[in-house]
Amino acid sequence: MITTSEFAEKYGEEILKCPQCGFCQADCPVFGVTQRPAYNARGRILVLKKFLDGSIKPSGELAEAFYTCTNCKACTVSCPGMVRVDEIVKEFRRILYASGFTPESALAIRDNIANTGNVFSSKQEDRTEIYPRTPKATLLKEGPNPKAETLLFFGCVPSYLDMKIVPSLFKLAEAANLDFTTLGTDEICCGLPMMLVGSDEFESHARKMVKQIEGTGACELVTPCAGCYKMFNEHYSHIGGVGIPVYHSIEYLEKLINDGALTLDRPLEKKVTYHDPCDLGRSSGIFEQPRNIIKKIPGIKFVEMSKNRNEARCCGGGGGVQAFNPDLSVSMAAQRVRDALEVGAEIIVSGCAACKDNLKKGSRSIPKIERGKLKIMDITEIVSQVIG
Amino acid sequence: MDKSIKQALIKIVGEDNFTDKLIDLISYGSDASDVYHPPDCAVWARNTERVSAIMKLANDRRIPVTARGAGTGFSGVAVPLKGGIVLDMGRMNKILHISIEDRVAVVEPGVVYADLQAALAPTGFFYPPDPASGKVSTLGGNVATNAGGVKGAKYGTTRDYVLGLEVVLADGSIMRTGSACLKCVSGYDLTRIFVGSEGTLGIVTEITLKINPMPKVTATCSATFDDISDAGKVVSRIMRSGVIPSVMELMDEQCILSLNQVTDLNLPEAAAMLLAETDGFTKEETEYQMAEVLMAFEACNAKTIYRAPSAAEAEKLWKARKAIYGVVARMNYNTIVEDVTVPITKVTEMLAGIRTISRKHGVLIPVLGHIGDGNLHPYIIYDGRNPEEAHRVVQVEEDFYNLVVELGGTLTGEHGIGLSKARFLPLEHDAVALRTMQNLKRMFDPNHILNPGKMGLEA
Numbered sequence: 056m057i058t059t060s061e062f063a064e065k066y067g068e069e070i071l072k073c074p075q076c077g078f079c080q081a082d083c084p085v086f087g088v089t090q091r092p093a094y095n096a097r098g099r100i101l102v103l104k105k106f107l108d109g110s111i112k113p114s115g116e117l118a119e120a121f122y123t124c125t126n127c128k129a130c131t132v133s134c135p136g137m138v139r140v141d142e143i144v145k146e147f148r149r150i151l152y153a154s155g156f157t158p159e160s161a162l163a164i165r166d167n168i169a170n171t172g173n174v175f176s177s178k179q180e181d182r183t184e185i186y187p188r189t190p191k192a193t194l195l196k197e198g199p200n201p202k203a204e205t206l207l208f209f210g211c212v213p214s215y216l217d218m219k220i221v222p223s224l225f226k227l228a229e230a231a232n233l234d235f236t237t238l239g240t241d242e243i244c245c246g247l248p249m250m251l252v253g254s255d256e257f258e259s260h261a262r263k264m265v266k267q268i269e270g271t272g273a274c275e276l277v278t279p280c281a282g283c284y285k286m287f288n289e290h291y292s293h294i295g296g297v298g299i300p301v302y303h304s305i306e307y308l309e310k311l312i313n314d315g316a317l318t319l320d321r322p323l324e325k326k327v328t329y330h331d332p333c334d335l336g337r338s339s340g341i342f343e344q345p346r347n348i349i350k351k352i353p354g355i356k357f358v359e360m361s362k363n364r365n366e367a368r369c370c371g372g373g374g375g376v377q378a379f380n381p382d383l384s385v386s387m388a389a390q391r392v393r394d395a396l397e398v399g400a401e402i403i404v405s406g407c408a409a410c411k412d413n414l415k416k417g418s419r420s421i422p423k424i425e426r427g428k429l430k431i432m433d434i435t436e437i438v439s440q441v442i443g
Numbered sequence: 444m445d446k447s448i449k450q451a452l453i454k455i456v457g458e459d460n461f462t463d464k465l466i467d468l469i470s471y472g473s474d475a476s477d478v479y480h481p482p483d484c485a486v487w488a489r490n491t492e493r494v495s496a497i498m499k500l501a502n503d504r505r506i507p508v509t510a511r512g513a514g515t516g517f518s519g520v521a522v523p524l525k526g527g528i529v530l531d532m533g534r535m536n537k538i539l540h541i542s543i544e545d546r547v548a549v550v551e552p553g554v555v556y557a558d559l560q561a562a563l564a565p566t567g568f569f570y571p572p573d574p575a576s577g578k579v580s581t582l583g584g585n586v587a588t589n590a591g592g593v594k595g596a597k598y599g600t601t602r603d604y605v606l607g608l609e610v611v612l613a614d615g616s617i618m619r620t621g622s623a624c625l626k627c628v629s630g631y632d633l634t635r636i637f638v639g640s641e642g643t644l645g646i647v648t649e650i651t652l653k654i655n656p657m658p659k660v661t662a663t664c665s666a667t668f669d670d671i672s673d674a675g676k677v678v679s680r681i682m683r684s685g686v687i688p689s690v691m692e693l694m695d696e697q698c699i700l701s702l703n704q705v706t707d708l709n710l711p712e713a714a715a716m717l718l719a720e721t722d723g724f725t726k727e728e729t730e731y732q733m734a735e736v737l738m739a740f741e742a743c744n745a746k747t748i749y750r751a752p753s754a755a756e757a758e759k760l761w762k763a764r765k766a767i768y769g770v771v772a773r774m775n776y777n778t779i780v781e782d783v784t785v786p787i788t789k790v791t792e793m794l795a796g797i798r799t800i801s802r803k804h805g806v807l808i809p810v811l812g813h814i815g816d817g818n819l820h821p822y823i824i825y826d827g828r829n830p831e832e833a834h835r836v837v838q839v840e841e842d843f844y845n846l847v848v849e850l851g852g853t854l855t856g857e858h859g860i861g862l863s864k865a866r867f868l869p870l871e872h873d874a875v876a877l878r879t880m881q882n883l884k885r886m887f888d889p890n891h892i893l894n895p896g897k898m899g900l901e902a
Contacts, residue, residue: 071776072772072773072776074475074768074769074772074773074778075473075474075475075476076475076515076576076768076772077474077475077513077514077515077576077579078515078576078578078579080513080579081555081557081578081579090487090531090533090534090536090553091462091467092467092470092471092514092531093464093466093467093469093470095470097470097514098466098467098469098470101469101470101472101473102466102469102470105469111465111469114465116464116465116466117465117466119464119466120466134769135766135768135769135770135772136769136772136773137769137773361561
């Protein structure tokens with residue numbers, strides 16, 4: 056829990072130094088589809104100025120402004136005054152949470168994770184349903200292999216919502232002869248959605264998570280989930296970190312390809328673009344590795360969207376907005392899909408299951424005549440299709 | 444807000460385009476200035492007919508209406524000082540028509556400057572005014588403030604490109620001004636009356652802009668000076684040579700020091716730095732101009748001269764220039780970005796005057812300037828929470844404006860009068876001119892509902 060005075064102490068100066076120039080409107084995905092200043096960094100900072108001078112108090116309306124932020128960090132990166140808006144929004148959600156103004160839909164996510172171990176309130180035993188029918192995967196359904204070097208940590212969205220990411224990662228790990236294990240039905244949510252809600256419970260949840268990871272004895276963790284990756288590397292530092300190096304599948308695949316453990320030799324004659332997930336790109340600086348991988352696929356023509364890397368438009372799937380305002384989330388995804396259509400892409404590749412899921416929704420919201428046969432794929436899928 | 448007015452507005456624009464939520468009122472109460480006053484409600488304009496209906500209602504019920512683009516202004520132009528309705532034009536953001544042969548682009552007012560530029564890029568044409576806020580500011584806002592930018596000296600400002608407008612007047616009637624022709628002397632020039640009128644005369648709902656072919660070659664250089672007045676002399680010398688650089692920017696010592704503190708640009712420390720760009724359609728044309736600029740640097744005692752060998756190296760210099768605003772904005776809690784402008788021959792005196800005023804009042808004032816057109820941006824950096832310091836800043840502003848008028852300059856080169864400079868208007872304009880402006884305002888807006896409290900014209 057954070058008190059108002061602690062919040063003021065930590066971010067008061069930062070908030071007052073916002074130059075109010077409005078330049079954050081350029082890359083804010085929410086402003087992009089709503090044209091509503093209150094749904095943009097400057098609007099939120101102005102509200103906080105009023106909150107800090109005591110003229111307004113936390114309320115449902117304030118919650119609306121702060122839970123419609125995808126926490127994509129575009130404002131923070133483009134701010135001439137270098138104001139850390141993403142951090143401020145996250146911290147103010149803790150105040151809203153403590154004051155009882157967190158929206159019900161967001162609280163449901165917290166409860167799902169606390170009660171069932173995953174964001175969807177699905178059964179833990181269903182988590183491995185998506186495992187492929189290889190002998191190794193079947194064995195891992197029974198429990199982790201305690202002697203393995205590499206732990207594959209899939210994340211909730213790839214495990215429950217996506218049909219292809221988990222089998223693709225299995226295929227790649229087996230093709231590269233990795234000595235790997237998984238947590239099977241013991242894998243639980245990393246806690247990122249809980250933190251984005253504003254709840255401090257994510258800390259105890261994270262401790263539980265670290266114990267499980269330690270229990271496998273693995274010396275490295277690989278995840279295809281951008282959110283888990285950011286959570287482990289950035290936010291678990293509060294509790295001393297995960298204890299072993301954490302890699303995103305993009306980083307790991309690039310290494311395997313460069314080492315010759317995987318060869319991309321089946322051609323794919325398609326125009327492909329890459330969508331930078333906020334949790335990998337702006338947050339972690341992973342921009343070039345995915346592009347390097349895609350460009351190595353024979354036959355592919357790589358095209359870049361006009362907004363890319365640090366300026367990439369968020370797909371709208373993050374920050375808990377999908378739960379709080381699903382329509383808003385989908386309209387942001389549609390705008391991102393249009394960015395890809397504009398450059399003639401036939402496939403959008405990403406490195407985040409939540410982006411993939413939301414971009415698919417965005418794509419479906421665009422008339423078929425306009426979107427054509429556009430496909431949305433995770434990087435694990437496209438690579439697993441072209442290995443020899 | 445009166446329930447019947449709210450219902451009437453919702454009937455015109457629909458629930459989705461009306462708000463009186465606290466979060467919206469707070470964000471519509473500000474722009475990039477220190478002025479704050481919330482409206483009673485805000486509506487998003489979607490087409491001319493709705494704007495007309497809104498204005499008719501507002502005029503009948505005497506409700507203030509303040510039009511808003513991106514809210515990036517430094518003078519409080521978009522702040523609804525008397526409450527009422529904020530009319531957000533941001534959702535009227537379609538580029539309606541581009542004709543290269545006719546050299547025109549027709550746009551709705553909510554189109555962002557950079558979006559028009561991006562649409563024009565493949566055609567080899569551009570819309571030149573280039574305001575620093577162009578990534579977010581809207582063309583409607585640019586018209587309302589007659590926005591300028593770094594290319595003002597060579598390419599002029601918004602005013603030089605607006606061929607015609609569609610305007611909704613205070614009573615809701617709809618008027619078209621100007622023409623889509625490159626030449627037009629038919630009747631009074633109503634278009635120009637609206638450019639720079641800050642939303643006090645009518646609501647612009649469509650803009651016809653002239654576009655230019657984009658020069659294909661640019662060259663960039665910089666120079667440092669031990670004496671800032673030498674930098675001022677460079678501009679006069681270049682002007683005498685007959686060459687007009689496409690960009691000519693000044694950074695003073697404080698700007699250079701601040702940039703070096705927070706970036707890895709490692710700029711050479713000096714009293715002033717000039718950054719210049721020349722452009723043209725052939726290398727020879729661009730190089731001829733560049734040679735004149737470099738000769739002027741040498742003749743005016745430049746300490747160091749640097750010619751960017753590549754576009755990438757040039758980009759580093761422009762990155763430094765663009766970073767200044769953010770860097771100075773973080774130096775203290777409040778920043779006033781001035782835009783005083785003087786004739787080129789008075790630039791040196793104005794720069795010296797700014798230093799004197801800064802020392803006299805003990806207020807930090809880094810200076811950046813589009814020096815090629817005499818438009819200077821002294822940044823007044825202070826802590827507005829300290830009343831004594833805030834009072835000194837008021838005196839700084841008074842001294843600035845007195846000096847600039849004394850030198851034959853103008854209070855504002857590109858930001859507008861708004862509220863921040865409203866009380867100083869009589870310094871620059873004589874009583875007859877002021878009375879004429881007041882009469883004009885009364886004629887267009889007899890009930891004073893359009894952006895009331897701005898430009899100091901409601902006496």
